[in-house]
Amino acid sequence: MKTFTIDEAQSLLPLLESLLKRAIDGKGAAQEVESQLAALGRRIYLAGGMRVNVEEVGRLRTEMDAHLRRVRESIAEIDSIGVQVKDVDSGLLDFPCRVEDQVVLLCWRMGETAIEHWHTIEDGFKGRQPVDERFKRRSNSNNRPN
Template sequence: MKTFSIDEAQSLLPLLESLLKRAIDGKNAAKEIESQLVELGRRIYLAGGMRVNVADVGRQRTEMDAHLQRVRESVAEIDAIGVQVKDVDTGLLDFPCRVDDQVVLLCWRMGETAIEHWHTIEDGFNGRQPVDERFRRRSNSSNRPN
């Protein structure tokens, strides 16, 4: 498992924020199209049927699939870096970090200016604690197997 120092994780934030924004925008665009399609289905049901431009509906579905593909690709790029996507909607990321012979997770959420929190793997987001001096002393990343 790749682990990051706080400096390494911090240096990745501009790239990761860009990838997250692309994923969030894609997810929102896909949701909007899905809502339009659901509304169309509701209108068809309430009217007892109606003429539908099948080509337009097909185009919307294709567009929705393209947005969802961008979401998957963005998340896959983040994952390939070794960073864990915990929640696309809030832009929540975890960076594995080795400190005191234990792997913990540096925790960052879109909108935060820096990585200032960490938590154990078991405690998750609710167990977030402020980053302390132990993390600042660690300067090298490692690729130790699990």
């Protein structure tokens, strides 16, 4: 498992925020197309059957698949960096971090200006605590020459 210092995690935020925005936008667009398909299905049902525009349905499904592919690709790219996507809708990410021989998770949510919280793997988001000096010491110790 890749681990990050707080400085490394912080430096990734612009890229990660862009990828999250792409995933959130793609998910929203896919949900909109899904609503259009559901409405079409309701109209067909309520009309007792009607002539279906197969091309239109095919276009909508292709469009929805493209949006969902964009979501999956964005999440996969974040995952390949070593960052854990906890919730796409709120843009919640966790960064594994080693502090005092324990792996904990730096926790960031879209809209926050910096990584200012962490939690244990077991406690999750509900156990968020403010980042303290232990994280900054680790960050600074990586900058010293050997």
